[in-house]
Amino acid sequence: MELSIVIPCFNEESRIKKSFEQIVLYIKNNNYDTELVFINDGSRDQTLSILNSLVKNISNNKLIKAKIITYKMNKGKGFAIKQGLMHSTKELILICDADLSTPIEELERLKKYIKNYDLVIGSRKQGDSVVVLPQPPMREFLGKSFSYMSKVILAVNINDFTCGFKLFKRKSAKIIADKMTINRWGYDSEILKIATVLGLKIKEIGIFWKNDKGTKVKLSYDIFFSFIDLMRIYINNKFNRYG
Ligand SMILES: Nc1nc2c(ncn2[C@@H]2O[C@H](COP(=O)(O)OP(=O)(O)O)[C@@H](O)[C@H]2O)c(=O)[nH]1
Ligand SMILES: [Mg+2]
Numbered sequence: 001m002e003l004s005i006v007i008p009c010f011n012e013e014s015r016i017k018k019s020f021e022q023i024v025l026y027i028k029n030n031n032y033d034t035e036l037v038f039i040n041d042g043s044r045d046q047t048l049s050i051l052n053s054l055v056k057n058i059s060n061n062k063l064i065k066a067k068i069i070t071y072k073m074n075k076g077k078g079f080a081i082k083q084g085l086m087h088s089t090k091e092l093i094l095i096c097d098a099d100l101s102t103p104i105e106e107l108e109r110l111k112k113y114i115k116n117y118d119l120v121i122g123s124r125k126q127g128d129s130v131v132v133l134p135q136p137p138m139r140e141f142l143g144k145s146f147s148y149m150s151k152v153i154l155a156v157n158i159n160d161f162t163c164g165f166k167l168f169k170r171k172s173a174k175i176i177a178d179k180m181t182i183n184r185w186g187y188d189s190e191i192l193k194i195a196t197v198l199g200l201k202i203k204e205i206g207i208f209w210k211n212d213k214g215t216k217v218k219l220s221y222d223i224f225f226s227f228i229d230l231m232r233i234y235i236n237n238k239f240n241r242y243g
Contacts, residue, residue: 001111002091003027004035004170005104006084008077010216012098013045019100020054026104027064036066037084042074078180078187085168085177093173097164099212106207110167118172118200121158121192122165126206129160133211142223149227150189153234156196158204161188165207172200179242185222186229193233197242 005023009016027034038055040048048070055066069083081095092114094107102122110120124131125147134140147161162185168176175198182190195202217223236242 001032003032004037004088004090004093006037006039006081006088006093006095007098008039008041008080008084009043009047009051009098010041010074011043011045012047013050015099015212015214016047016050017054019098022100023104024058024064031063034064035088035090036064037088038066038068039080039084040068040070041076041080042072076184078185078190079183081187082177082180085173088170088173091170093168093170095164095166099214101212102163102165102207102209106165107167109205109207113203113205114167114169116201117203118169119195120167120203120205122163122207123160123204124163124207124209125159126204129206130208132209135211139217139219142219146223146226149230153230154189154193154237156192158192158202160204161192163207163209181236182229182232184229185217185226186233189230190233193237194242197237
């Protein structure tokens with residue numbers, strides 16, 4: 001299998017090494033021809049130097065290639081994901097969080113469906129989802145409200161919009177990335193709206209998810225702007241910008 005793994009990183013100095021090692025181990029065990037695409041989104045800690053040395057350590061590995069896209073200003077996860085999708089070159093493209101809240105092995109579940117779909121997304125809201133450590137109650141409530149509003153306002157029939165574990169066929173990743181405009185947290189809903197407007201086939205799959213306490217989401221601020229993003233997506237769609 002040919003695979004790109006896109007990992008957005010913002011101030012991940014304490015989490016990225018462990019996740020990197022887990023991903024490399026998984027790739028070796030499965031013999032996947034893999035490209036790792038790290039986006040260092042204006043981190044203000046040691047993320048970049050840690051990434052540089054991790055990538056250097058695997059530079060002799062035939063199975064794994066890695067690239068780091070880096071810029072000085074923090075632009076947001078949506079912007080970082082867009083860069084990652086645009087710079088990915090393999091047949092299948094996975095986006096996943098740097099904390100591996102969804103363990104990389106869960107790709108095996110998504111992979112089974114990608115042949116028949118354009119986009120297969122991890123979900124914490126399916127019958128067979130396993131959520132070990134839920135998010136704090138307020139965050140979970142706001143997350144659910146956001147998914148519910150995305151579903152109703154954007155008319156997209158998905159239950160969990162914001163799980164950071166999504167698998168794309170290259171072609172769908174490219175057309176979606178080309179149309180993405182949301183730089184911050186509302187980007188998930190935009191991806192799924194674009195996919196729906198373009199008539200791409202989406203499959204939502206239950207995955208294992210374990211909350212990591214080190215979140216960078218600032219509840220009031222980020223959630224407020226996510227709802228503004230939702231309105232922007234709605235308006236973009238009304239003006240036919242995703243078609
Ligand atoms: N590019 C980018 N990525 C971010 C930003 N904030 C968080 N992330 C990344 O998004 C992923 C999930 O972040 P996290 O803080 O764990 O969010 P949570 O799990 O939804 O609470 C991680 O890979 C982070 O590095 C940001 O401002 N820019
Ligand atoms: Mg997290």
